[in-house]
Amino acid sequence: MPSIEDRSLDNLIRGSEELIRDLETGSPAQRSAAALPDLMMRELEKQVTVPLESFAEPSTDGQVEISVSRDEMLVRASFHPPTGDGKPLLLEAVQDAIEGARITAGVDWEAVKGCLLTCNEERVDVREVVIARGKKPIDEIPPYLVLSDRLVSREKKEESLGARVDFKELSLFTLVKTGEELAVLMPMQDGTMGATVRGNAVAFSKQRIPFPRPGKNTVWDAGRVIAKCDGRFQVTADSFWIDEVLDILGDIDLRVGNIDFPGDVVIRGEVRDGFAVKAGKSILCTGCIGAARIDCGGDLVTQQGIVGKEKAVIRVGGTAEAKFLEGCALDAGGPVKVRTSILNSTIHTKDRVEMGERGIIIGGIVKAQNGVSAAQIGTERGPRTEIHSGIDFKVEQKLVWIRDRNIALAFKLREIDSKMKSGAKEREVLAPLRERIAAAIHNLNESARSLVSGLDRNEGADVSIRGDVYPGTYIEICHVSHFVTRPRRSLSFRLDKAQGKIVETKWEKISGSAAAGKAAAATPAPRQAPG
Amino acid sequence: MGKSILVIDDETMILDAIKIIFEDMGYSVQTTPDPVQGTEVAIAQDFDLILTDIRMPARNGAEITEAVRAKKPNARILVITAYPNDPLAERAIKAGAVGLLKKPFEIAKILDFLA
Numbered sequence: 001m002p003s004i005e006d007r008s009l010d011n012l013i014r015g016s017e018e019l020i021r022d023l024e025t026g027s028p029a030q031r032s033a034a035a036l037p038d039l040m041m042r043e044l045e046k047q048v049t050v051p052l053e054s055f056a057e058p059s060t061d062g063q064v065e066i067s068v069s070r071d072e073m074l075v076r077a078s079f080h081p082p083t084g085d086g087k088p089l090l091l092e093a094v095q096d097a098i099e100g101a102r103i104t105a106g107v108d109w110e111a112v113k114g115c116l117l118t119c120n121e122e123r124v125d126v127r128e129v130v131i132a133r134g135k136k137p138i139d140e141i142p143p144y145l146v147l148s149d150r151l152v153s154r155e156k157k158e159e160s161l162g163a164r165v166d167f168k169e170l171s172l173f174t175l176v177k178t179g180e181e182l183a184v185l186m187p188m189q190d191g192t193m194g195a196t197v198r199g200n201a202v203a204f205s206k207q208r209i210p211f212p213r214p215g216k217n218t219v220w221d222a223g224r225v226i227a228k229c230d231g232r233f234q235v236t237a238d239s240f241w242i243d244e245v246l247d248i249l250g251d252i253d254l255r256v257g258n259i260d261f262p263g264d265v266v267i268r269g270e271v272r273d274g275f276a277v278k279a280g281k282s283i284l285c286t287g288c289i290g291a292a293r294i295d296c297g298g299d300l301v302t303q304q305g306i307v308g309k310e311k312a313v314i315r316v317g318g319t320a321e322a323k324f325l326e327g328c329a330l331d332a333g334g335p336v337k338v339r340t341s342i343l344n345s346t347i348h349t350k351d352r353v354e355m356g357e358r359g360i361i362i363g364g365i366v367k368a369q370n371g372v373s374a375a376q377i378g379t380e381r382g383p384r385t386e387i388h389s390g391i392d393f394k395v396e397q398k399l400v401w402i403r404d405r406n407i408a409l410a411f412k413l414r415e416i417d418s419k420m421k422s423g424a425k426e427r428e429v430l431a432p433l434r435e436r437i438a439a440a441i442h443n444l445n446e447s448a449r450s451l452v453s454g455l456d457r458n459e460g461a462d463v464s465i466r467g468d469v470y471p472g473t474y475i476e477i478c479h480v481s482h483f484v485t486r487p488r489r490s491l492s493f494r495l496d497k498a499q500g501k502i503v504e505t506k507w508e509k510i511s512g513s514a515a516a517g518k519a520a521a522a523t524p525a526p527r528q529a530p531g
Numbered sequence: 532m533g534k535s536i537l538v539i540d541d542e543t544m545i546l547d548a549i550k551i552i553f554e555d556m557g558y559s560v561q562t563t564p565d566p567v568q569g570t571e572v573a574i575a576q577d578f579d580l581i582l583t584d585i586r587m588p589a590r591n592g593a594e595i596t597e598a599v600r601a602k603k604p605n606a607r608i609l610v611i612t613a614y615p616n617d618p619l620a621e622r623a624i625k626a627g628a629v630g631l632l633k634k635p636f637e638i639a640k641i642l643d644f645l646a
Binding site for chain 2: 384386391395396399400402403406407410411413414438441442445448449451452455472474476479480481482483485500
């Protein structure tokens, strides 16, 4: 009986011979895969025997699909190449498809031919190609006015300057001469009908170009608008006009006398001490203003400055611009922009006091609702300089007026009370008067309460100093007091409402109340001003 | 009665005026022309606001502020002064006065600090 080892050996020999035989008698494919197991070989054999034809794509001819937009102004086509033994897409077939879609106009045949070539030669889909466009109508443009370059370029220049003040400019005035061209009439542009790709007409519409209409002191002159008089050019989105300007070619002195004019006033000289100029609109003064009284509803621009000698009283409805202010009392509805210095003056503004790059404030009182920007406040000698911000000075002035009248009435009331104690007759006579005075005080108090509750506070107002601020400077923001007790440099004072204190933050080159808020937000931990 | 105010000022006319005006507004107003007595009252009683003149004989507003705040650290004191840059006013603010009133007084500030 053969041993286990012998059987094993037999099996090995037999198996090996079978393998060799298979290799010798099998197909080339089988031979090349000699090492593969039987089962796998059988699977491979099946695959090899699948006819190649079974994978071949079906034959289709080239095709084109066409789509027309809803408004019939655009036609798109997708070009599909032939497959298998299919026929290529021919131009005639595309023409038929275009005709079939009732497209009669606007076909770009060059585009169509290009697509056909790509599609047939490269055998690729060319999809969603615009092959035809309708003709768009051209709008009718009614006549419109274009402002003269000189006037328009001036507007652009102001925009580009942004918040910066160019003190060399007569920045708030654009003066024109009689007969000067202000605007030119552009002729009407006729409209043209359009057509869809299917030949349907498309109506044109009217495109109105907005433009300001000629207003006061302008006149039509052969297709253009000219100035009817010398004056100040004014323009809004709706209208442009000329404000008559009182142009004084020299100083305001004894020869000229005081001025009271409803429009703009241009003074090509100085305003001498003791004279008064009142303008319903703005004032431009090329020289200095002395100890004079100035009252203008618009802006005040003095290319020099004001030497007020503690007597000048200046009231400005809008912006006040000057090189310097000295010894004057100035109230402005708009910002006060001063290039070099404010010395011993009382300045009130409902906006902001903005000093030039090296602008200093020394002495006096500045009340600016939206804050103050300066290069320096005070000096080493420590003159008293008060800066108040965050409060509407006009409301404050009304409250002072109320207080003064109230005090006077209160004194009278005390006097009457004292008199009424002396006898019955006095009591009888004075009682009605006492009641009236008490009622008057009450009414004034009601007004005061109402004013205080409506006081337009700006708690974001700041006092920003690029350079130095010296002891002797008193800063008050929204009634919260702060003394500068040692020299400080490059910082902003702001109100910390929660603490009820003035705090200091690092100075940043920004201005305005909104900017102040931004700066406060950007500064993580303001510390209390050490004084 | 509304909030209470103590006014210390050696000018009795101003005291009378403030009393009449602010009592009409509904506040309880106590006045004294004597700064020493005023200090004692300010310490002894509670007020929503204390107004004190800065320059008075016997005791100035800065001293009153220091004395009152030493006893009552939360006392709200407004100092009445002709000039905000008066060194005494500065001293009063350092001692804890909440603000300055320009003479004779400022209605808006008083109402603000009473609000």
